[in-house]
Amino acid sequence: MSTPPSMRASASSIGPPSPLQNAIDNGSDEVPGGPLAGIPDLKTYVAETEEEKLAALKLVADGIAQTRQTANRILMFHPVNFGIFLAFIAFVGQYLYKSRGSDLGIVITTSSGLIMAAMVTVRRYTNPYIALAEETHISMLEDSDVLVTKFGDEVIGTVIMGWVDGETKGKRRKWRAEIKGWAVRLRYRGKGEGIALLQEAVNLAKKKDADGISFAPDHANSRRVLWDFYNGPFDKQERKAEAKLEAMWDNNAKTTKSKRR
Template sequence: MDPTEDQSDTLTTQPEDQNDATTTEPEDPLADIPELHTYVATDQEERTAALRLVADSIAQMRQAANNSLIFNPLNMAILVAVFAVVARFMIGRGHEPFIVGTTCTGILCIELVLIRNLTQEYLSAAEEINWAWLGDADLIVTKFGDEIIGTAVVNWVSGESRQKRKKAWRGEIRSWTVRLRYRGKGVGTALLEQAIKESKSKGAEGIDFADYHANSKRVTPKFYSGKFDKADRRARAKLQDMLETSPTKTRRKRGGSS
């Protein structure tokens, strides 16, 4: 056998093997990641998890309120001024620096205790989220695998239609929240989209956030609750924009809450 023929066969088969290797489709890296599903929950276990998520969102407001009070520039300036006055007074009376530092630490602890007591009402409000609070409202949930990561509570109430010849349904969103680590990923938008679809399927004249929803509670002066108020305005504006651009646009009553 001619050795050149063997070489030729070898040279021609190698590229074919390499070509086969390069044309093999890589595995989908997202193949094992579960999809998101948004729907009205009817399963009791899912509804319980969704209610717990609403309660958790209210309890989390306490921590946000605490941070707002502790790290507010005005409050920090007042605290530093108090430290300075106390330290000057005590040093003038001949107290040792260690005693001065201990006293200032005690003042800081008193401030933290007062703040925690002030925001305690958020925990009380979270405990009020139960089946009685839910009533006949729908629980729209977003599920990621086996975990409920977002929910919107929509209550359907009757009211005068614009023609005032008949009663009409409208939707009120009493809660809208997403688990902390999933926020900013479009889950909240999907919940609002589903709420709009539900309002359309029920023939509702409109849908909007309730004036007093689960996360509208404020226990601190308005000066410190700006972050909460801003988030509320953003949510209402987002819903309004989605209603205006929705392909299945739901009619809204004029003069609704803003």
């Protein structure tokens, strides 16, 4: 795929700095020694250096590996699994209690061993997430724009955007933005950084006159390790993100039309 001319522009061509950098303001109006003194800047922009791009790629890989923790919880606390396991523990405990002369110690020890064995089994079935994380290849960065959010010198969030052929309108060739990877460092999740990054991705796609934006069919978190029966939480989360991205694009388009009037 040839690279669209708009993609050859430098980072400075995508417009003013991200509005995210205003989330923490250490400007000249700040009183020296005040409550925000010493807090690093928060800023979002298109990565310019290989170091920043590789840090973003590593963040995506870390996000895939951390998905294993969610998969562990799903397997352990799924109503069906949890109910069957509790029934099994109760059956074994009752049998041992009656057959070993009401020895409660044996019951507790055996039950603890069964719980540990169950946890090891669960981790065995979610191990493939580690392999998927290790398969995250630098080729993901090819023909892509890498948006990064940095808190000081640390990359805490990223969106990796690829470009594919879109609809051709007349003689003008259009491009469509696809999100290959989207990740926020674990301790910064739940603070709105992920949604803010999606908005920045929409802004960049609009700036480069893209025909639209969506998640790539094979994006970094698209692969499933568990059986379909257990993938409901992952599918729900993905549908929510897709709906949010679509709504952002539509809102951006409406705003643009309003400004032109």
